[in-house]
Amino acid sequence: MIKHIVMFQFKEEDKAHNLLKVKAMLEALPQQIEPLRQMEVGINIIPGERAFDLVLTSVFDDMAGLEIYRDHSAHLEVVAFIKQVTTASKVVDYAL
Numbered sequence: 001m002i003k004h005i006v007m008f009q010f011k012e013e014d015k016a017h018n019l020l021k022v023k024a025m026l027e028a029l030p031q032q033i034e035p036l037r038q039m040e041v042g043i044n045i046i047p048g049e050r051a052f053d054l055v056l057t058s059v060f061d062d063m064a065g066l067e068i069y070r071d072h073s074a075h076l077e078v079v080a081f082i083k084q085v086t087t088a089s090k091v092v093d094y095a096l
Contacts (some may be wrong), residue, residue: 001037005058033075037059040058084090
């Protein structure tokens, strides 16, 4: 199994709205992308200098599933919006 974790730092403009919109967009993906086994999206509740605003944790059976997700049109649509409303992101992918 592969775990894919991404953290995002959002722009201040319309931040609360954009956080909720991205959360909803991401949470819709499991119904659209078959290899996506699990997904959890969390909005940070304790701001701080090292804190990011939103985290995505998703699970795939294998790297092939992660690649299908990465290239899927529904995912790419979410990515395009995320790029408009964020200032930074960090990612970790690892095998379970």
